Amino acid sequence: MNITIVGSGYVGLVAGACFAEMGNYVSCVDKDIIKINNLKEGVIPIYEPGLSKMVKENIKKENINFTTNLESGIKGAEIVFIAVGTPMGADGSADLKYVLSVAKEIGEKMQDNIIIVDKSTVPVGTADKVRSVVESELKKRNSNLSFDIVSNPEF
Numbered sequence: 001m002n003i004t005i006v007g008s009g010y011v012g013l014v015a016g017a018c019f020a021e022m023g024n025y026v027s028c029v030d031k032d033i034i035k036i037n038n039l040k041e042g043v044i045p046i047y048e049p050g051l052s053k054m055v056k057e058n059i060k061k062e063n064i065n066f067t068t069n070l071e072s073g074i075k076g077a078e079i080v081f082i083a084v085g086t087p088m089g090a091d092g093s094a095d096l097k098y099v100l101s102v103a104k105e106i107g108e109k110m111q112d113n114i115i116i117v118d119k120s121t122v123p124v125g126t127a128d129k130v131r132s133v134v135e136s137e138l139k140k141r142n143s144n145l146s147f148d149i150v151s152n153p154e155f
């Protein structure tokens with residue numbers, strides 16, 4: 001399958017590498033250009049035993065690639081995972097601004113019918129918020145593309 005992971009941190013990078021190892025074609029998107037340039041060279045920003053070898057092997061097999069460009073990163077994707085951070089807000093609740101900002105960008109840039117997976121750890125009801133943001137962007141574009149939302153938070 002063609003899979004895109006938006007957010008190449010602890011959760012997104014590990015998920016992306018494992019999906020690639022299973023034979024999927026994975027595009028990892030992150031807005032951090034230094035992180036992406038390092039990942040393209042197989043330089044892993046976190047300590048996770050075996051991950052560096054897995055990423056390097058899958059870069060060679062062309063099962064995984066890294067980009068800062070969400071538009072090209074989601075081109076041809078069947079499933080798009082949102083795996084960005086959800087830092088704790090002042091009241092202790094998860095701050096959804098990064099998740100919703102990615103949802104907006106997906107709605108602006110998607111060119112295919114896709115399944116969007118909320119992989120970030122988010123409260124119940126977030127799938128409805130993500131749906132509403134993506135729908136609103138598609139409406140602005142007069143687009144009849146369709147999408148489904150799956151909730152698969154990392155724990």
Ligand SMILES: NC(=O)c1ccc[n+]([C@@H]2O[C@H](COP(=O)([O-])OP(=O)(O)OC[C@H]3O[C@@H](n4cnc5c(N)ncnc54)[C@H](O)[C@@H]3O)[C@@H](O)[C@H]2O)c1
Pocket residue numbers: 006007008009010011012029030031032035083084085086098101102119120121122154155
């Ligand atoms: N790290 C863990 O062990 C762990 C465990 C369980 C759940 N979680 C949850 O998983 C989610 C991700 O956590 P993490 O630890 O992987 O975070 P992280 O900070 O390591 O990675 C998040 C990445 O998202 C990128 N990002 C932010 N906004 C972006 C955007 N608009 N477009 C593209 N990339 C963007 C950041 O540059 C960063 O590289 C959070 O909801 C967290 O609570 C994490």
